[in-house]
Amino acid sequence: MKENILVVDDELGVRESFRMILKDKYNLFIYSDGKDALEFVKKHRVDVALLDIRMPKMNGIDVLKKIKGINPDIQVLMVTGHATLDTAVEAMRFGAFDYIYKPFDKDKLEDLVRNGVKRRKQRIKEKKELKHLEIVKKDLDERLQKAYSSTVESLMAAVTAKxxxxxxxxxxxxxxxxxxxxxxxxxxxxxxxxxxxxxxxxxxxxxxxxxxxxxxxxxxxxxxxxxxxxxxxxxxxxxxxxxxxxxxxxxxxxxxxxxxxxxxxxxxxxxxxxxxxxxxxxxxxxxxxxxxxxxxxxxxxxxxxxxxxxxxxxxxxxxxxxxxxxxxxxx
Ligand SMILES: [Fe+2]
CATH class of the missing domain: 1.10.3210.10 (Hypothetical protein af1432)
Structure with a gap:
């Protein structure tokens, strides 16, 4: 199954470049505005999001924060020009896993998106393992409680007999x-x-x-x-x-x-x-x-x-x- 990649960029040319490079390998969902993109995120599965930093209505950092609020498993790659390089670095603090510099290199972009998909899979796997461990722990706790109460019951039976x-x-x-x-x-x-x-x-x-x-x-x-x-x-x-x-x-x-x-x-x-x-x-x-x-x-x-x-x-x-x-x- 192909992964779902979300692209948000206000420049048509950049959106087209993303489409050309990624369309064969992934399902692409491309938006020019953060608000519409967020509506999509609320209703659909997204594996990796590519967010332009400088956009007129809602900037990329705000979109990033909101996406992480909706689903922290989504891996976010910031897309930056020279003027917003510092902001791209700062975005890592808010949960972006990396950034790519415009104009971008095809191989570099493919590598980063692949990396994001891998990270997302790893994160889901870890969450599943953690959940499994929690279930095992709960089961052990219950068994221990049962062992405790049956120990007490056995001793009480001895008292009652006497x-x-x-x-x-x-x-x-x-x-x-x-x-x-x-x-x-x-x-x-x-x-x-x-x-x-x-x-x-x-x-x-x-x-x-x-x-x-x-x-x-x-x-x-x-x-x-x-x-x-x-x-x-x-x-x-x-x-x-x-x-x-x-x-x-x-x-x-x-x-x-x-x-x-x-x-x-x-x-x-x-x-x-x-x-x-x-x-x-x-x-x-x-x-x-x-x-x-x-x-x-x-x-x-x-x-x-x-x-x-x-x-x-x-x-x-x-x-x-x-x-x-x-x-x-x-x-
Ligand atoms: Fe006593």
Whole structure:
């Protein structure tokens, strides 16, 4: 298929020279005025445009800028006389690929037009490749996301098999934690937010390592049993440790039972020593636990649970997180 070449020049003699030289090899569209030429560009495919610089109505630089605005793939060759040589050089800044000096040599013109056609083809090829790469990347991203969520689902299935309460509690905690995250306006990418949610869902995974007898016990736990239960943050963190994509938020699992006043476990960290994610999770976790019905007690009402959070601000919980929770957990 022949390429489409646009010629814009106000001098009849020059237009005829272009026609004679290029007519056998290309489809030529020849205009004496930029405005009409632009109408053509809007509606038809153009591979290379040859633009005279000095024209009475619209000069070649303006036509060049407009053509590039309509379709940046069109390769533009400026046609210049001695007086406009500087302008021709300047045109390269606006996207022209070269210029030809009038009166022009036939071979030189053919070479330049051939070059323009080649550049245009190269540009289209690169764009196609880029598009293909983008599609491949999107596909890989989707597969990765799928792998992430199935990893989390498998781990959750293990939790559910062991203890159904822990499983439904975890989903609820993740919901509250996401609300807090939004309310605190923390600077997190959407990908990180998703991983934060995953880790919130998995925060009690360490309970897999605790005896079912203790997990399902209806009465109060004795000292030994408490000692056992308190191991779950460390067990959880070590289960998740090998999963690289969760890495950033694993400390949240390890420290979700730390208290703001240093009286929590496993390490008795306090205030700012506790990672901020863990301070968020602690509030979401406690609130959901208070609201939930358990075999040995009914769930607390909203008002009372919020009062408990307020009472724990500064001792058990980070007061900044509680402030947001009081606003957002109200229905
Ligand atoms: Fe926990």
């Amino acid at each position: 203890d159904t309460y822990t499983s439904s509690h975890s989903e609820g905690v993740a919901e509250y934690a996401m609300l807090l995250l939004e309310g605190l306006n923390l600077d997190l990418s959407s990908e990180d937010k998703e991983i934060f949610r995953y880790v919130c869902t998995l925060h009690d995974i360490g309970k897999i390592g605790i005896s079912e007898r203790i997990l399902r016990k209806k009465g109060k736990l004795n000292k030994e049993e408490w000692k056992e239960i308190k191991k779950h943050p460390e067990i959880g963190a070590s289960i998740l440790q090998p999963i690289e994509f969760l890495e950033k938020f694993i400390p949240m699992v390890l420290y979700h039972h730390e208290r703001f006043n240093g009286k929590g476990y496993p390490e008795g960290k306090e205030n700012g020593e506790i990672p901020s994610w863990a301070r968020i999770l602690a509030v979401a976790d406690a609130y959901h636990a208070m609201r939930s019905d358990r075999p040995y007690r009914p769930g607390m009402g909203e008002k009372k649970a919020l009062e408990q959070l307020k009472a724990g601000a500064g001792s058990q919980f980070d007061p900044e997180v509680v402030k947001v929770a009081l606003k957002l957990f109200k229905t």
